[in-house]
Amino acid sequence: MTAREIMEYDVIIVGAGPAGLSCAIRLKQLKPDLMVAVIEKGAQIGAHILSGAVIEPEPLDQLLPGWRENPPPVCIPVAKDELWLLTKKGKIRLPTPPQQKNHGNFIVSLGSMCAWMAQKAEALEVDIFPGYAAAEIRFNDDGAVGGVIIGDMGVDSAGKHKDNYMQGIEIHAAMTVLCEGCRGHLSKQLIRKFELDKDCDPQTYGIGMKELWRVQPGKSKPGLVQHTTGWPLDAKTYGGSFIYHLDKDRIAIGFVTGLDYQDPAFRPFEAFQQMKHHPMLHELLEGGEILSSGARAIVEGGYQSLPKTEMPGALLIGDAAGMLNVPKIKGTHQAMRCGMMAAEHINDTASAEGFDAKLRDSEIVRELYKVRNIRPAFYSGLWRGFVRSAIETVTLGKLPTTLSIHDDDSTLKKRDDYTAPDRKWVDRDLPPRDRLASVYFAATEHDEDQPVHLRILEPDICTTRCAEEYDNPCTRFCPANVYEMVADDRVKKDGGRRLQINASNCVHCKVCDIKDPYQIINWVTPEGGCGPNYQNM
Amino acid sequence: MKILVGIKRVVDYNVRVRVLADGSGVDTDGVKMSVNPFDEIALEEALRIRDAGNAEEVIVVSAGGDECQQQLRTGLAMGADRAIQIQTSEGLQPLSTARAFLKVIEREDPGLVLLGKQAIDDDNCQTGQMLAALWERPQATSASKLELNGNSATVVREVDAGLETIEIDLPAVVTVDLRLNEPRFVKLPDIMKAKRKPMDVVSLEELGVAIEGNLEIGHYAPPPQREQGIMVEDAAQLVEELKNRGLL
Amino acid sequence: MSKILIIAEHDGQSLNISTAKCVTCAQAIGGNIDIAVFGSGIETIAAEAASLESVARVIAVDAEHLSAPIAANWANEVLAIADGYSHLLGPSTTLGKDLMPRIAALAGVNQVSDIMAVNAPTSFKRPIYAGNAIIDVEVPAGATVVATVRIASWQAAATTGGGSVEVRSASSNAVKHTRYVGLKSGGGERPDLQSAQRVVSGGRGVGSEENFKVIYSLADKLGAGVGASRAAVDAGYVPNEMQVGQTGKIISPDLYMAFGISGAIQHVTGIKDAGTIVAINKDSESPIFEIADIGLVGDLFKIIPELEKLLD
Structure with a gap:
């Protein structure tokens, strides 16, 4: 093995999302001669970004004054908010909670906004490298983080070098900023190594699925923001939907459900598709076509689950740490603010030290503190959740109690211990027919001749304990049909079945890494440039 | 010897191309743009020839607006020595592209011109052959193997009937097929180096090429959907049905 | 005129x-x-x-x-x-x-x-x-x-x-700059998947590498090329170069026969220009039947031998 080539930067930023790009832009605004690079595993900037998204514009005003004259490609002022409680056939309009009031906010495609921000960053001479995955952390001799190692390319499924094999290089940097988004695979390792979560609650997550539709002319009302709760979820399962009306007859429709659900037979993707068949939405979508679709895990733990965000040589920002405001259903403004704050801290101190304290004393964490009890309030069901969250909202989170957050992998009940409610789900007729068809609209692509990037640490568990206890929930919680249990003549034990991993379907949502009850699925980066190719998501 | 490689900026092959509702074109809003994959193979071949000591310089050429500089930079990052942008705001049809390339050939005097066998956007499959005709030089299309022997080259072509071998004198135009090679990945440091490599910009007017004889492109439509056919009950009915349709 | x-x-x-x-x-x-x-x-x-x-x-x-x-x-x-x-x-x-x-x-x-x-x-x-x-x-x-x-x-x-x-x-003499050397026809007895007029394809429904023999056998009877769905490739029944579909080969034979293929959109993308698509699948709900010109619900292991007999 030859020594890896090395590139040196002052700051290396992992992930070209709103946090990373805000950090990069601010760094160069403060210190133009700083060498800053952003590394992004998506084939282009925005290809792996999936968000609603309604954003609060203040951080953009701070970062890019004058942006309103030259806004991102999809940017529609919110005109109206609606919150609906759905029953199977009916709907009840609820008052919009204050956190969800969106006057002055904008509906954007976060993916195209990131591509737009990347151009601003490049104009400031930030080096942006899409299509390259930061596969590993590079540690200095003293144990501090000293940069990242780019994944090798051109390795076949057996691990052998292909003709076009290219060894990944090392990027050395005085400061590494991790902004991989929710459940980043490097962030996960660093949280463990530096015990960043030893003083906080476990993290909790949701799965968000989204489709961008072109509907029949006249059905989209640009600027209308709708949220729903209730059907098709039972009262014990947290979640709801968003319907954002864009221009050009486009509608962004999405569904989020807490990954702390208990039903081992629950199928989040099916729940999303069912939701679309509620009369209110069916009418809206009928006759339209899907332009793009995808899924992504969402970080929901908030204040209680926020890990320490600094370690020697590195910072953890945005949803890689977990700054999403659940009741607002927004994280972009938090990510951007945090990115700017990280940049300012690096500029001031040239060190990671002291960042976490600064963050906890900032508006970013204060915002999380105010709403800290709302998500866990729903642990006892939808109705108690409504009541408790109303109280928390009215009191601005000033009540002295703080509810604790539970993890998601242990909430799943075993088959024998759970009786699923009758969900009364309906026959569907809107596309996509199934998860494979949905993946098609994600335009996800992986060179099939490469090592499987979903590593099963103890494969025997899948066909034995997991099959018995949970009936292999990975085959249901994955929104991309990556996991299948298939009969195979060659398997002589365990009922002749084996786990088939269709890794090339993966949309990099990270749900498997989170929800697997045995925690034996480890998501690692595939070859750079692989994964979904979201368009305006 | 210099090698000239033509590269075209196209919608990436992973993008699901969709016709706009009004039939005025395809939706390119926010889609990923890439180097035409066949052109990437052409460039890879050129680089291998140069690195084997059989050429001194590899020049990438693209015709288009300034956005195609991005693809030229990719070519430079892969290893091309310099780039030429034939600047034009209009999308060129193959005849104009060939005429413009011919002017560049007259300036650069290459020993070999390598192009992709077709671009994956308009699927015309014309430019290389047209260029060879205008240049009055040999052509070898759909090459799956290319061997240089001094002033000539032996080319294996992928044709419908199998593999055809021809010998051509240089200079010549060779268009390449998928199986010729596997293009390299771009190394990060080479992206930085590419920023400093020379890129000449020359307009169509400066080359003295006027756009003439364009085909008029009218309405765009999505492809017709396949419809559900008939169901048969057993193998015998199936065979009969296939015979009726002249398929057996 | x-x-x-x-x-x-x-x-x-x-x-x-x-x-x-x-x-x-x-x-x-x-x-x-x-x-x-x-x-x-x-x-x-x-x-x-x-x-x-x-x-x-x-x-x-x-x-x-x-x-x-x-x-x-x-x-x-x-x-x-x-x-x-x-x-x-x-x-x-x-x-x-x-x-x-x-x-x-x-x-x-x-x-x-x-x-x-x-x-x-x-x-x-x-x-x-x-x-x-x-x-x-x-x-x-x-x-x-x-x-x-x-x-x-x-x-x-x-x-x-x-x-x-x-x-x-002829009105002109031969050009001197280009010389024809020869043509090697596409080797092997089975036609190349990409250029075959007829293609027989198997999916996961075929069940194993061993079972794929029945697909080859029918293909040889028809003088057809052999393809497979990604599911069959992923399951290791056949090598990757036989894959038909979005990430495999895009083909347009006159006759395409799909056995045990569900018809995911990724597969259908690869055959949308085929002349006639025949689908044989156990599951009458398979999406392949929505685009097939001729569909037959049944067990491929029963149907293929019957077809072969009828073709004799």
Whole structure:
């Protein structure tokens, strides 16, 4: 093995999302001669970004004054908010909670906004490298983080070098900023190594699925923001939907459900598709076509689950740490603010030290503190959740109690211990027919001749304990049909079945890494440039 | 010897191309743009020839607006020595592209011109052959193997009937097929180096090429959907049905 | 009225079916249809061409140096006889794709590639983006139409015609810069998946590598190429190069038979231009039946032996 080539930067930023790009832009605004690079595993900037998204514009005003004259490609002022409680056939309009009031906010495609921000960053001479995955952390001799190692390319499924094999290089940097988004695979390792979560609650997550539709002319009302709760979820399962009306007859429709659900037979993707068949939405979508679709895990733990965000040589920002405001259903403004704050801290101190304290004393964490009890309030069901969250909202989170957050992998009940409610789900007729068809609209692509990037640490568990206890929930919680249990003549034990991993379907949502009850699925980066190719998501 | 490689900026092959509702074109809003994959193979071949000591310089050429500089930079990052942008705001049809390339050939005097066998956007499959005709030089299309022997080259072509071998004198135009090679990945440091490599910009007017004889492109439509056919009950009915349709 | 010249494709022995398909396209354009045959010792081929329905005249240019289809040589001959023709058509095969643009450039026109339908004598439909969009293309007034004809879009013309044959000698000498060495036909007994007229494909429903034998067996009986769905490739039943679909090969055989393939959109993308799709699957709810021309619900292990017996 030859020594890896090395590139040196002052700051290396992992992930070209709103946090990373805000950090990069601010760094160069403060210190133009700083060498800053952003590394992004998506084939282009925005290809792996999936968000609603309604954003609060203040951080953009701070970062890019004058942006309103030259806004991102999809940017529609919110005109109206609606919150609906759905029953199977009916709907009840609820008052919009204050956190969800969106006057002055904008509906954007976060993916195209990131591509737009990347151009601003490049104009400031930030080096942006899409299509390259930061596969590993590079540690200095003293144990501090000293940069990242780019994944090798051109390795076949057996691990052998292909003709076009290219060894990944090392990027050395005085400061590494991790902004991989929710459940980043490097962030996960660093949280463990530096015990960043030893003083906080476990993290909790949701799965968000989204489709961008072109509907029949006249059905989209640009600027209308709708949220729903209730059907098709039972009262014990947290979640709801968003319907954002864009221009050009486009509608962004999405569904989020807490990954702390208990039903081992629950199928989040099916729940999303069912939701679309509620009369209110069916009418809206009928006759339209899907332009793009995808899924992504969402970080929901908030204040209680926020890990320490600094370690020697590195910072953890945005949803890689977990700054999403659940009741607002927004994280972009938090990510951007945090990115700017990280940049300012690096500029001031040239060190990671002291960042976490600064963050906890900032508006970013204060915002999380105010709403800290709302998500866990729903642990006892939808109705108690409504009541408790109303109280928390009215009191601005000033009540002295703080509810604790539970993890998601242990909430799943075993088959024998759970009786699923009758969900009364309906026959569907809107596309996509199934998860494979949905993946098609994600335009996800992986060179099939490469090592499987979903590593099963103890494969025997899948066909034995997991099959018995949970009936292999990975085959249901994955929104991309990556996991299948298939009969195979060659398997002589365990009922002749084996786990088939269709890794090339993966949309990099990270749900498997989170929800697997045995925690034996480890998501690692595939070859750079692989994964979904979201368009305006 | 210099090698000239033509590269075209196209919608990436992973993008699901969709016709706009009004039939005025395809939706390119926010889609990923890439180097035409066949052109990437052409460039890879050129680089291998140069690195084997059989050429001194590899020049990438693209015709288009300034956005195609991005693809030229990719070519430079892969290893091309310099780039030429034939600047034009209009999308060129193959005849104009060939005429413009011919002017560049007259300036650069290459020993070999390598192009992709077709671009994956308009699927015309014309430019290389047209260029060879205008240049009055040999052509070898759909090459799956290319061997240089001094002033000539032996080319294996992928044709419908199998593999055809021809010998051509240089200079010549060779268009390449998928199986010729596997293009390299771009190394990060080479992206930085590419920023400093020379890129000449020359307009169509400066080359003295006027756009003439364009085909008029009218309405765009999505492809017709396949419809559900008939169901048969057993193998015998199936065979009969296939015979009726002249398929057996 | 249009005056159409079709450049014939042949292998030195007989006419390639693509020529008869070009004739059908020419019929759709309407007008006088002639065919040019280049080669040496081509009397029977010329006669074959003359028998195609509505062909008026076959011009057979017989010369030793034309026996190999070197584009530069053939283009010179086409141009020598092209005068007075409004349309020059060739098949969109590797031969036509090699030859016709060279002619177009020398005639100073852009070529219309892959005609799939004729709107009017100078207006055509053709696919772009690998068939994901179909555009209308209009040739400017007064310009010669040089075009290739998309073979999968046209039926072969009948052989009930009776045109004349006119034999000529070559007008140019062989170009010196290009030399034909030889042709190695596509090896193996089973046709190449990409160019096969018939393809038999298996999916996960086939069940194992061992079971795939029945697919090969039927394919050999039909003289068909063999393909597979990604599920079958992922399950290790067959190697990756047999994969048909979005991330595999995009094919357009006249007959495609899918056994135990569910018909995910990723697979269907690879066969959307096939002539006739036959689907055999146990599950009557499989999406493949929504796009199949002929569907049969049943056990492939029972049906394949029955088919083989019927084909004997």
